[in-house]
Amino acid sequence: MPDTLLKNTLWGFFCVHALLFAAANLALILLNLLVYPGVLWFFYPLFFWLLLLILHYALNKLILSGFLRRGWDSLLDRLDR
Numbered sequence: 001m002p003d004t005l006l007k008n009t010l011w012g013f014f015c016v017h018a019l020l021f022a023a024a025n026l027a028l029i030l031l032n033l034l035v036y037p038g039v040l041w042f043f044y045p046l047f048f049w050l051l052l053l054i055l056h057y058a059l060n061k062l063i064l065s066g067f068l069r070r071g072w073d074s075l076l077d078r079l080d081r
Contacts, residue, residue, distance in 0.1 A: 010060045021053050 025046045032042040062068050 007064055010063060014056055014060055017053060017056055021049055025049065 025042070028042045028045055032040060
């Protein structure tokens with residue numbers, strides 16, 4: 001049961017992050033095109049936020065696969081010796 005809670009929580013936060021990404025970037029695109037149509041600057045925040053969204057997705061996959069837990073346990077075992 002706790003694994004299901006963790007999975008739902010992680011993917012829930014990711015979905016909120018993805019929805020905020022879509023809404024905020026849509027607003028930035030509209031702002032850019034309506035106020036400053038000659039200069040397209042919305043690509044910069046979109047690109048960097050997209051990188052963070054990809055990192056968030058990858059970390060969720062690593063956490064749920066148990067990879068990070070195994071690495072952490074291995075480190076703790078080496079420190080106990």
